[in-house]
Amino acid sequence: MNRSESKYFNTAIRMDEALIKLMETQEFSYISVKAICETAGVNRSTFYLHYENMADLLEETMQYILDSFLEYFESSPRATIEKIGNASTDELLFVTEEYLIPYLQFVQKNKRIYRAAFENKVYEANLKYRNLYLHIIEPIMERFDIPREERSFLSAFYIYGITGMVKEWIETGCKESVEEVAHLIIKIVMKKEESTRDEH
Incomplete structure (x- = not known):
């Protein structure tokens, strides 16, 4: 530079x-x-x-704060992938508290910016969750031998589902605690994972 x-x-x-x-x-x-x-x-x-306008600044600011947060996960992606590779399939979770709790705390801290991003339609979930996909969802789908042509659909289910729940939490004023929201997300994800295990 x-x-x-x-x-x-x-x-x-x-x-x-x-x-x-x-x-x-x-x-x-x-x-x-x-x-x-x-x-x-x-x-x-x-x-x-x-x-060009304030919406452009908002979009860039969202990426700026998220990039700084994602450094937390990028510091040890290899360890995470190795953990997924060595765990039994019964222990594998697409979404864990290890990721959810810090993420939801971050969202709560920046809820005004997140709310504005949702309202102004500048939040692209597929981009913002790329590390979750790379380091968690993709390796787990590999372990379950989920066909590659199905993976983008399954990851969309998780990514947009979680985004929708976070959006609802923000719009209702983050009344529930971070732990309550994390447990609810995991509860819903677990139901889907049970059906995934049954199919494979």
């Missing part, structure tokens, strides 16, 4: 962080380009050099 690219990247991060800071006290719909620029210390033309 050359100096001009680094400057461009750092300016974008400042605007991502400005949105995160402003959303601690305000809803997304009330935040203006002017407020972003003042908080980030940039001028209006710089904003439009990076984004």
